[in-house]
Each structure stands twice: as structure tokens, then as C-alpha cells.
Amino acid sequence: MADASAICRSHSFESDEEIDGIRKRLLTWYEANKRDLPWRSRKAQSLNEKAYAVWVSEVMLQQTRVAAVIDKYKIWMKKFPAVEDLAKASLDEVQELWSGMGYYSRCKKLHEAAQKNTKVVNDLNGIIPTSCEELAKQLPGVGRYTAAAIASIAFNERVGIVDGNVIRVLSRLRRVGVAHNSKIAENHFWFCSNKLVDEECPGDFNQALMELGATVCTPKSPACSSCPVSSSCLALKQVHEQRKFASSKFSKTDNGSLPDIESSGCSLCLPPTEPWDSDKGVTNFPRRGKKTAVKTEEFISGVTSFRSNDIDYYLIVKRPSTGLLAGLWEFPTVPFLSSNGEKKIQLLGHLRKFLSEDELSEVEIRESKTVSHLFSHRRHIYHIHKIILSINHQTSQSLSKDLVHFKWVTEEELFRLAISAAVKKMFEASGDIVSPNVGSKTRKRKLNGTQQSLEKFFKSK
Known part of the structure; x- marks a missing residue:
């Protein structure tokens, strides 16, 4: 917590009576209004099973919408109903099931924590730690929030939680006006x-607090009239007081401004440089920190294919085991380092890592279009080319050449693998209609651009 001498008393819950009232009203509201979510309704045979179910749901819900998690969670728990089942699975299996959720390092760490050589199955004999402190200490990828969620929901440990929804609720309840991601704000929350x-x-209380932020105390259009703890909300109180000042002939000070409600010098109050905005109301809180600049990087990608028995096969490559999108599959991709006139040379040079000169002796190169994809704090721009080979290949197994793993897959197989949303965009940009359904038909689209053999292309240079 911040130094008590440096903050206004109103930013904390000082009265036991107020705290008891908030607890009772919020728990009553939650019991009547909580959403029917699979991780809440799942029946567990033991506390260990319950902890695992909560653990999986919390990892999935990080930076992902609830609607996008529900079906994926059901499939996951059907395939990996216990931590031992997850430990036995390969990383490829885990990532394939996770495909489409984004932030793939989450599932990699979840899998790592469940494997036989990790704390859960090996050192702890399959028993998940029961305290918040031990959860964060023993399990890879389990931070303070996830540990607190598992400990409180599964093991009934009296520990609070802080996530995005909770930050929004608490910052409005206690009128915390500094950037929500600052150290002083984080400690105070x-x-x-x-x-x-x-x-x-x-x-239940922690889930109620998160549920309130997700369904009532929302970022842009909070339903304050439906909030069970609105009587304790200092942000809403400030809205009412500002309106009263504005309608009163005594509301103006000598310099024509509205009087300050908070004391000056407080490290958690709205800073003088960012005063209260009457038009925003309670959405003045929480205050955002400075946005991280988005870094743009450009790449050249080749959707490389050949046709055999009326079936198209696509060349995909496995990414390195570390870094962004670690271990996922993608089309051959290389950083774009030169001018537009050299894109094909760069791409074809990269394809030599996977294809022989015979295989590249007669190809059709179709320029497609440029697509972009925004990751957390970086934007990737992909210059897509479609490379069509004229000779057949062995498609039954994954190959490795110079420590680079690659294989040929059908469209159906492609969408069963662990691929990113960016790869799906590349596939669509190559001229095919994306369909994740098994047995889907592929419709060709007319593509613009040059269509020439590798030999003719280099002769033209």
C-alpha cells in the first residue's frame, strides 16, 4: 500500500460497517445474477480437480473474452480432464487445442507446470499447492493473480485478487486517480x-467482484443504477456532487471553477494535470497509463502448394521454440529487408531451406496482397505471395532439414494444427476462402500479379 501519510483516507475502506455492507450486498447480487459459466458449474470429485479446473479457466481468461473461452474450455476439459492428462500430452497436442486463443506462451507454461518433471506431478505427487504463496512459488507461469484466484476459489483461502475488472471497480469505489498500472496504484488495489x-x-466474493466489473461496472457504459454497491462508490458520489454544484448559484468559487472534492498533495488523487471531466462521469476512473508504442515489422510470406489427386497440399514450417508464437506452425516467412523489387528473390532464397532445386525448377509465382496483424505491442505486415509447385512430394510425414521442421498438409489438416490468426489471414490472402470446418470446400479466387517460372524470373533480372 502507499504511504498512509501521502494519501487521502477516502481511498481506503476505513469503516468495518461499510466493508460488511459491501460484502453482503455484493454476495447477494452475485448469487442472483452470476453467469452460468462452465468452470463455475463443473462438478469436481476433489479439491485437486477443482483447483485444476479453476487454474485452466483463469489462464484461458487472461486477455481473452469470456465468449471466446467457453467452447474452448469445454473441449480442453474433455480432452485433459485432470492435470495428469495434461502432463502426458505433447506440446503440439496442447498448442493445437489452444489454437485461436492467442498469447500462446500461456498454454506452454500451463503445460510445463503439469508435466511429469515439474512440481505438480513429480515433486508434489500430483497434488496442486493449496496456498496462494506456494502456488506462485511452485507452478511455472502462475503469477500473483492466478495464484490468488486458485487459492480463494478452490481452497477457500482468504486472499483478495486484482485483475482488470477488479481494478475498474476498486478505482471507482475509492476514486483512485493515478494510472492504474503504476506501482503505487497496483499496491493500493x-x-x-x-x-x-x-x-x-x-x-465467491472474488468472483462477484470480477463479475461486477465484467457485467455492470463496465469500461464505457457502466450501469450504475443496477450496481449493488453504488452507495459506496466515491466516483458516483462525485458525479452527484458536481451536478449539485453546477445547479447551485453558490457552486462557483471566486475564479469561476468548481471546488475541489479531494485534498491536494494526495498521491492517489486525480493529478492537477488531468482534472475531473464532467462529461465522463464515473468513467474518469480508472486512469490509463501511457500507451506503449506499437512497433511495426514487415515480412514476406509464401503460401507454397502443389496439387495431387485434386487435393492441394501446403508447406508449413514450425517456428522456433522460444520467442513470439513459439512452436506454432506458419507458412515460410522471412523478414522483409529490401526494396519491393527484391521480395521474390528473398522469398525464393528462403524456400531453398525446404525445397530442392528440382522442386524449384518450375514454379508459378502469384503476387497476392499485403495483410497486417496486430499482436500485443507490435504490428506485423505480411507481403503474401502464392507459390505453386508443379511436382509431387511425400506428404505422409514431417521432415527436418538443417534443424528446421516442416511438412505438407491439406487445408483440413492446417486448421487442426496450432496456427495463429495471422496465418489464417495469410491463407485467405493467398486466394482461398478460409473454412475451419472439417471437409470444407476451397473456392479459388482470381489473383492479380505475375505468374512465371523461377527460371524465367531470374532471367528477367
């Missing part, structure tokens, strides 16, 4: 959450 959490039902 954890302090408030731990103080507010219910003693008897910490798991």
Missing part, C-alpha cells in the same frame, strides 16, 4: 482487495 474480501466466502 491489492491492499484494498485483501481488506475487502469476505472472510467466509472468499472465492
Whole structure:
């Protein structure tokens, strides 16, 4: 928590009566209004099974919408119903099931934590740690929030949680006006959450707090009239007081401005450089920190294929085991380092890592279009070419050449693999209609651009 001498008392929950009231109203509201979500309704035979189910749901929900998680969670728990099942699976199996969820390092760490040589199955004999402290200490990829969620929901440990929804609720309840991702704000939110959490039902209370932020105390259009704790919301109180000042003939000070509600010098109040905006109301909170600049990187990608028995086969390559999109499959891709006139030379040079000179002796190169994909804090621009080979290949197994793993797959097989949303965009840009359904038909689209053999292309240079 911030230094008590440097903050206004209003930013904390000082009254036991107020805290008890918030707990009772929020738990009552939650019981009547909570969404029917699979990780809440799942029946577990043991606390260990419950902890695993909560663990998986919390990892999936990080930076992902609930609607996008529901079906994926059901499939996951059907295939990996226990931590031992996840430990036995290969990383490829895990990533294939995770495909489409994004932030693939999450599932990699979840799998790592469940493997036989990790704490869960090996050192701890398959028993998931029961305390927040041990969860964060023993399990790879489990941070403070996830550990607190598992400990409170599965093991009833009295510990608060802080995620994006909780930050929004607490910042409005206590009118925290500094950037929500600043260290002082982060410490204060954890302090408030731990103080507010219910003693008897910490798991339900934490879920109620998150549910309130997700469904009522939303980012842009909060339903304050439906909020069970609106009477304790200082942001809403400020809205009412500002309106009262504005309608009163005594509301103006000598210099024509509205009087300050908070004390000056507080490290958690709205800073003088970013005063209260009456038009925003309670959405003045939480305050955003400075945005991280988005880095743009350009690549050249070749959707390389050949046709055999009326079936198209596509060349895909496995990415390195570390870094962005680690271990996923993609079309052959190389950083774009030169001018537009050299794109094909760069791409064809890259294809020599996977294809022989005979295989490249007669190809059709179709220029397609440029697509972009935004990752967390970087934007990738892909210059897509379609490369059509005229000779057949062995498609039954994955190959390795110079430590680079690659294989030929059908469209159906492609969409069963662990691929990113960017790869799906590349596939569509190459001239095919994307369909993740098994047995889907592929419709060709007329493509513009040059269509020439490798030999003719280099002769033209």
C-alpha cells in the first residue's frame, strides 16, 4: 500500500460497517445474477480437480473474452480432464487445442507446470499447492493473480485478487486517480482487495467482484443504477456532487471553477494535470497509463502448394521454440529487408531451406496482397505471395532439414494444427476462402500479379 501519510483516507475502506455492507450486498447480487459459466458449474470429485479446473479457466481468461473461452474450455476439459492428462500430452497436442486463443506462451507454461518433471506431478505427487504463496512459488507461469484466484476459489483461502475488472471497480469505489498500472496504484488495489474480501466466502466474493466489473461496472457504459454497491462508490458520489454544484448559484468559487472534492498533495488523487471531466462521469476512473508504442515489422510470406489427386497440399514450417508464437506452425516467412523489387528473390532464397532445386525448377509465382496483424505491442505486415509447385512430394510425414521442421498438409489438416490468426489471414490472402470446418470446400479466387517460372524470373533480372 502507499504511504498512509501521502494519501487521502477516502481511498481506503476505513469503516468495518461499510466493508460488511459491501460484502453482503455484493454476495447477494452475485448469487442472483452470476453467469452460468462452465468452470463455475463443473462438478469436481476433489479439491485437486477443482483447483485444476479453476487454474485452466483463469489462464484461458487472461486477455481473452469470456465468449471466446467457453467452447474452448469445454473441449480442453474433455480432452485433459485432470492435470495428469495434461502432463502426458505433447506440446503440439496442447498448442493445437489452444489454437485461436492467442498469447500462446500461456498454454506452454500451463503445460510445463503439469508435466511429469515439474512440481505438480513429480515433486508434489500430483497434488496442486493449496496456498496462494506456494502456488506462485511452485507452478511455472502462475503469477500473483492466478495464484490468488486458485487459492480463494478452490481452497477457500482468504486472499483478495486484482485483475482488470477488479481494478475498474476498486478505482471507482475509492476514486483512485493515478494510472492504474503504476506501482503505487497496483499496491493500493491489492491492499484494498485483501481488506475487502469476505472472510467466509472468499472465492465467491472474488468472483462477484470480477463479475461486477465484467457485467455492470463496465469500461464505457457502466450501469450504475443496477450496481449493488453504488452507495459506496466515491466516483458516483462525485458525479452527484458536481451536478449539485453546477445547479447551485453558490457552486462557483471566486475564479469561476468548481471546488475541489479531494485534498491536494494526495498521491492517489486525480493529478492537477488531468482534472475531473464532467462529461465522463464515473468513467474518469480508472486512469490509463501511457500507451506503449506499437512497433511495426514487415515480412514476406509464401503460401507454397502443389496439387495431387485434386487435393492441394501446403508447406508449413514450425517456428522456433522460444520467442513470439513459439512452436506454432506458419507458412515460410522471412523478414522483409529490401526494396519491393527484391521480395521474390528473398522469398525464393528462403524456400531453398525446404525445397530442392528440382522442386524449384518450375514454379508459378502469384503476387497476392499485403495483410497486417496486430499482436500485443507490435504490428506485423505480411507481403503474401502464392507459390505453386508443379511436382509431387511425400506428404505422409514431417521432415527436418538443417534443424528446421516442416511438412505438407491439406487445408483440413492446417486448421487442426496450432496456427495463429495471422496465418489464417495469410491463407485467405493467398486466394482461398478460409473454412475451419472439417471437409470444407476451397473456392479459388482470381489473383492479380505475375505468374512465371523461377527460371524465367531470374532471367528477367
